[in-house]
Amino acid sequence: MTEPVRLSKRMSELGLCSRREADEWIERGWVRVDGIIVSELGSKVLPHQRITVERQAAAQQAKRVTVLINKPVGYVSGQAEDGYKPAVTLITADTRWKEDRAPTEFHPSQLRSLVPAGRLDIDSVGLLVLTQDGRIAKQLIGDDTSIEKEYLVRVQYSKPGRLPDADLKRLNHGLSLDGKKLLPAKVRWLNDDQLSFVLREGKKRQIRRMCEAVGLKVLGLKRVRIGRVMLGDLPPGQWRYLRPDEQF
Incomplete structure (x- = not known):
């Protein structure tokens, strides 16, 4: 007999969202198992059970941004360390690439929960991805990723x-x-x-x-x-949004 697994883990395995997002959606009553709302954290499901999410969850996920930075030397990918600044501090209205054609408007609230999907050493440069979207993070740095x-x-x-x-x-x-x-x-x-x-x-x-x-x-x-996303002509120290038509 197949063992039950945590609902949040199963949602992540199915590519619906990250575990953190799943827990948030469960608490808000946005997740159904076999048509019934499940709002208790830690709930378990069997692999054959059908999981669906409410439209509010999909709408919230659609607002999540993914940012591409051309990281210069001297910035760390994640948390500040040894006096060095994290790459997220490069993201301001002024440093957005002038040729960014994405329709998204910049707002400082987008910096919340914006985490690196992969790392670049402090003395390395080039394409660094920061995202609020758990699906993209899993795609790029999950244990089973195959993205080049x-x-x-x-x-x-x-x-x-x-x-x-x-x-x-x-x-x-x-x-x-x-x-x-x-x-x-x-x-x-x-x-x-x-x-x-x-x-x-x-x-x-x-x-x-x-x-x-x-x-x-x-x-x-x-x-x-x-993957299929190139650094291209993005200048060092500047950033742009991942466009809706781009996929890794």
């Missing part, structure tokens, strides 16, 4: 000559970090000192540690793509 992230990486080889082809193959599929084998990557030379990395995971300082393992020193790292 592409980086341009400027490197310096610590030995004479060029990186051997065998080591390039190891970067593609053959390295382990912290005792765990990495997922296959797509790594190729763009020119004499720049590599393209395409990853489907994001361990802490992963690219820098991968490069160290084959004798490469990273001089610069820039994320240029997450």
